Amino acid sequence: MTTALSIARDVNAGERSASSVLAASLAIVAARNEELNVFLHVDYEGATAMAAAVDERVAQGLNAGPLAGVPIAIKDNMCQTGIPTTCSSRILDGWRPPYNATVIDRLIAAGAVPVGKTNLDEFAMGSSTETSAFGPTRNPLDPTRVPGGSSGGSAAAVAAGMTPLSLGSDTGGSIRQPAALCGVVGMKPTYGLVSRYGLIAFASSLDQIGPFAATVTDSALLLEVIAGHDPRDTTSLPEPSPVLVAHVNDGVAGKRIGLVRELVEGADEDVVNAVNSAAEALRAAGATIVELSIPELRLGLSAYYLIAPAEASSNLARYDGVRFGLRVNGDDVTAMMEATRTAGFGAEVKRRIMLGTYALSAGYFDAYYGQALKVRTLMIDAFRRAYDHVDLLLGATTPSVAFAFGAKSHDPMAMYLSDVFTIPTNLAGEAAISVPFATGEAGLPIGVQILGPGRSEAQLFAAARVLEIADGRP
Numbered sequence: 395m396t397t398a399l400s401i402a403r404d405v406n407a408g409e410r411s412a413s414s415v416l417a418a419s420l421a422i423v424a425a426r427n428e429e430l431n432v433f434l435h436v437d438y439e440g441a442t443a444m445a446a447a448v449d450e451r452v453a454q455g456l457n458a459g460p461l462a463g464v465p466i467a468i469k470d471n472m473c474q475t476g477i478p479t480t481c482s483s484r485i486l487d488g489w490r491p492p493y494n495a496t497v498i499d500r501l502i503a504a505g506a507v508p509v510g511k512t513n514l515d516e517f518a519m520g521s522s523t524e525t526s527a528f529g530p531t532r533n534p535l536d537p538t539r540v541p542g543g544s545s546g547g548s549a550a551a552v553a554a555g556m557t558p559l560s561l562g563s564d565t566g567g568s569i570r571q572p573a574a575l576c577g578v579v580g581m582k583p584t585y586g587l588v589s590r591y592g593l594i595a596f597a598s599s600l601d602q603i604g605p606f607a608a609t610v611t612d613s614a615l616l617l618e619v620i621a622g623h624d625p626r627d628t629t630s631l632p633e634p635s636p637v638l639v640a641h642v643n644d645g646v647a648g649k650r651i652g653l654v655r656e657l658v659e660g661a662d663e664d665v666v667n668a669v670n671s672a673a674e675a676l677r678a679a680g681a682t683i684v685e686l687s688i689p690e691l692r693l694g695l696s697a698y699y700l701i702a703p704a705e706a707s708s709n710l711a712r713y714d715g716v717r718f719g720l721r722v723n724g725d726d727v728t729a730m731m732e733a734t735r736t737a738g739f740g741a742e743v744k745r746r747i748m749l750g751t752y753a754l755s756a757g758y759f760d761a762y763y764g765q766a767l768k769v770r771t772l773m774i775d776a777f778r779r780a781y782d783h784v785d786l787l788l789g790a791t792t793p794s795v796a797f798a799f800g801a802k803s804h805d806p807m808a809m810y811l812s813d814v815f816t817i818p819t820n821l822a823g824e825a826a827i828s829v830p831f832a833t834g835e836a837g838l839p840i841g842v843q844i845l846g847p848g849r850s851e852a853q854l855f856a857a858a859r860v861l862e863i864a865d866g867r868p
């Protein structure tokens with residue numbers, strides 16, 4: 395599969411048709427989806443019509459947009475009119491959204507061709523796609539291992555070459571962690587940069603949509619298309635989409651980059667080695683590397699597992715058998731709701747609802763939820779102090795390469811620890827990118843994470859591009 399950038403260029407130049415690009419993409423889906431379980435739904439009819447519409451524009455001599463004819467996979471927690479949207483949960487059985495998420499509208503306006511909906515951990519709660527009600531996704535690089543999660547299907551779609559681009563959502567690491575495990579580029583943008591309108595809420599103060607791509611430039615291209623103010627999301631930043639692609643090759647000369655002890659602590663040796671070589675590569679490209687410690691980052695996981703479940707317990711209250719999807723009948727309304735929620739939610743979602751409800755309950759609110767919010771403020775202050783001294787931070791994305799199915803699924807704590815390096819960025823509302831750099835155990839990819847303050851996306855892409863080149867992908 396060629397890059398999105400070259401597909402859009404060729405399609406706009408009339409050198410390739412969007413329909414032929416789509417056919418090539420669907421051929422790979424047909425060859426591998428049964429084995430990998432990447433797509434829960436493929437929209438053959440809609441995608442074919444959208445590709446034809448792009449070809450029609452080109453035939454009329456019009457520019458078909460920056461993503462003309464580029465097939466894209468969509469995580470199945472984003473709404474697309476008339477397309478089954480499940481969040482990988484039985485509770486949404488049969489539900490079809492009556493509207494498009496803003497990101498879908500923007501993709502279509504840019505000429506992209508959404509091909510279908512990808513598998514995820516149920517309601518995006520997990521780090522392996524093993525909590526999906528529709529079975530796990532397999533890692534295309536080693537089908538005995540997980541692709542990461544929760545956006546495992548979207549990461550795998552790009553890694554398997556099914557689509558050059560995909561969208562994921564990142565609440566605590568769900569773009570960056572699967573990107574790392576599948577060997578692709580994953581970016582969690584600044585909170586508010588990409589509209590959440592039409593993204594099914596997990597933890598609203600943390601959720602953010604972002605891009606997956608095989609290259610840094612494609613990742614920047616996709617973010618440019620989906621970012622920018624949206625009046626339908628009250629938390630949307632009041633500014634237009636940033637200029638990103640034009641800065642991808644800006645490099646890191648003169649930048650100060652902090653190598654953070656807490657962002658490699660406890661990681662496997664191959665991962666630590668990769669981060670150290672990444673630091674060397676950035677230094678060789680003209681950056682100054684400063685070793686530093688931000689002890690507050692160690693508190694991230696515990697604060698997250700109070701705040702995220704608290705918000706989830708409230709957001710998921712709407713699935714009551716009345717308005718959406720599944721209904722299991724009972725003798726009265728209460729019995730119906732109980733039966734519906736018992737049958738519709740999987741074990742991890744129930745665990746989060748119980749945790750969150752407990753954390754918010756009278757008598758415990760201050761001790762748990764209130765305390766977690768204070769920790770969140772400490773985290774924000776700690777990052778701010780770090781960014782007084784350095785431009786960007788560097789660490790690992792995840793403690794290990796892709797793990798085997800079942801390795802952590804019976805131990806929630808072990809699974810939660812997969813996101814120990816990614817969660818602080820979400821709590822602070824800032825931006826971070828995972829870029830493949832070097833390989834580890836069994837030749838599997840390692841993701842190196844670069845973090846920056848809010849709105850630092852252009853700098854993050856430029857730094858990631860330096861690592862991409864140093865890793866031999868010009």
Ligand code: GLN
Nearest residue numbers: 518519520565566567568
């Ligand atoms: N793995 C984390 C969790 O289970 C993060 C998930 C996400 O970012 N959606 O909550």
